Amino acid sequence: MVQQNDSSGKLPQTPEPYWRDFIDLPEFPQLKEDLEVDVVIVGGGITGLTSAYLLVNEGLKVAVLEADRLLNGTTGHTTAKVTAQHDLIYDEFIQNFGKSTARLYYEANTDALNFIKKTVKEHNIDCDFSEQDAYLYATTNEYVTKLEKEAKAYEAIGIEGGLVDNIPFNIDDYKKALVMKNQAQFHPVKYLVHLVGIIKEKGGLIFEHTTAVNIETGEKPAVLTRDDHRVTGNYVLSCSHFPFYEGLGFYSARMYADRSYIIAVKSKEKFPGGMYLSVDEPSRSLRSTTINGEELIIIGGESHKTGQGKDTMEHYKALETFGEQVFGLNEIAYRWSAQDLVTLDKIPYVGEITAGQPKVLVATGYRKWGMTNGTAAALLFRDIILDIKNPYRVVYTPSRFYAHPSLKNFFKANADVVKHLIKGKVELPYNNIDKLSKDEGAVILIDGHRKGAYKDTEGNVHVVDTTCTHIGCEVEWNSGERSWDCPCHGSRFSYTGEVLEGPAEKPLQKYDYKMLDNLTSEDSGY
Known part of the structure; x- marks a missing residue:
């Protein structure tokens, strides 16, 4: 089917995230020589840059290799909610893994939130950080029941929050909401650009347009680049969204990619504060920010597997319709999309990339909650490298495997791959x-x-x-x-x-x- 960009004039013709606009992003050279450092970090998003910041503060020499520009991947295309409320997840975790694992996951992400809050305060970073309550809301009776189960999970593992009858704007068919208190939001690029300055000041090396393609393993692993350069270190951290090197971890078979869509709008109605996410389909995410003193409402949702489904412009138009119904739109200032990876059991993979390779660490599969999970991964990397005990290591370890739901989801995900592999070969296009x-x-x-x-x-x-x-x-x-x-x-x-x-x-x-x-x-x- 021929697909054409929106011609109504309401949606911007070019997708561009708000976070990278009006920001003086530093530029860095391409790697032109072989290097040896303490830690090689592949990926210039929140995980890689936070890891570099933490490690240079410990006196280690680090090199960050980014295939494109810093903060141009998932981190630069987020909704930038800093929260441990990751959709309906805690009841599921309790049922599948037990209360202890669910509690540890919550604590890891809360620690990450507190780390960001502390870092912003310590360095006086102007990044629009503000504390906000986070809400999940339901528009069907089926999902009200799920919210009630999630509320019991909050109570079981000690999360501050609970069910509420109302939210401060009109949503069609709204039923009930679940609040998690004292969460936050920020401007991720402003925050991380400040950390980049500290990394540079403390001797960290950053290279852009430098694509890592492989790793030579051993006591001192080396990252090999597309331009035939080698960067050797005591540790290699793979923070490149999808692992550029899989080892024997079979990550392709253990994750799938999911896309979602975002518009940033100026509206007739003022945003009431807070952060919101619908639990029914299609999903709707809401928060606000400011641009030159004017309020922007960030509306996201329309999740689907990458490369599957309807004309992608239809997802933007659906968000536009929702925004008009709830707030009344004066202008759609930005539109962009985001992609992230979902693991078999919905918990990220962070740690040794595969058994027997303790010097190569990976972080992936954040399920669109990378602001806290990415920060938690960086904190875990620091502790592994410094040989500090970290209670979250067992939760995130990539070598874990739960018979339920991992086995069921493994077969389901790979059956979907086979279906699309065959479908693409037998379907003949009719366009010219x-x-x-x-x-x-x-x-x-x-x-x-x-x-x-x-x-x-x-x-x-x-x-x-x-x-x-x-x-x-x-x-x-x-x-x-x-x-x-x-x-x-x-x-x-x-x-x-x-x-x-x-x-x-x-x-x-x-x-x-x-x-x-x-x-x-x-x-x-x-």
Whole structure:
């Protein structure tokens, strides 16, 4: 199906997160030589930068390697809620793992919240940090029952909060809410840019446009870059969203990628304060911030597996409709989307990447709650490296496996991969290049072969092979971000084929569409 960007004029044509606007982001060089440091950190988001901050404070020499620009991944596309209220989760954790594990998960994320609060105060960081109560709300009787069970879980593990009858704005079919008191929100880029300054002051090394592709393991592991440089350290921390190196951890089979959508709006109605998340589908997330003294309401939701589902612009339009109904919209100032990874049991993987590799540590699978989970991961990394006992290590360890729900979810997730792998091979597209208008993309058929084509706003056509370079699934066009997304493991590629998000490491093959008719089977790679 041809998918086209919104032409109503209400939604911004280009997706761009609010957090990176009006910020003077520092720039760093590409790595041009081999290095040896104490700790090599791959990934320049909240986990990698917080880890670097913590470790330079301990006198260790660190090097941060970022494939793109700092804070341009999931951290720069968040809703930036700093909370231990991670949807309906604690009743499920008690049922599956026991009260002790549920309590430890809550404490780890609360410690992370308190660390951020303390760091903001200690360094007087201007990052719009404010304490807010967090609410889950239900619009159906089915989910009221689930909220009541979650409230009992709060009580069982000692979470301050409880059920409330009302929230301070009108939501269609609203039934009941569950509050977690004394949570927070902030501007993540302002916060982390300040930490970057401290990392630099204390001798930390940061490199952008430096892609890590592999690790040589051993007593002193080394990260190998795409440009054939080597960075050796006593420890390697993989903080790159999806692990760029999986070892024998089989992370591709133990996680799936999930996308959600966000609009930042100026409204007729004033936002009443607090942070809100619906527990019914489709999800709706609410909080506010300010821009040049004006209030912006951040509306998120519309979650779905990456590369699957309807035209992605429809998700933005659904959020626009919701915002208009609840607040009345004057302007949609920004729109963007976010992607994160979900583990088999919904708890992140943080620790030794696989048994027998204690010097290579990984953090992944935050399930869209990376502000606290990413900070908790960095605190855990510090303690592992300094050989300090940490009570949360057993909760997050990647080597864990619970028969329920992990086994059931393992088979379910991988059956979905197989389904989409087969579906992409047997379904034939019906579009062709001639039918594309400007700023449209589609899967097309050229000489019997499946290709992806996008016609940009200047009328130039970009053609790529639609076979994902990870395990060979067929990518689908994402009109909202003008990207090619894989429905199997969430790899994403630009319309020119470059890797935007892993696990894929190699770009899609590009073609000169004017020359395609002259390609032989050998030239095409078939």
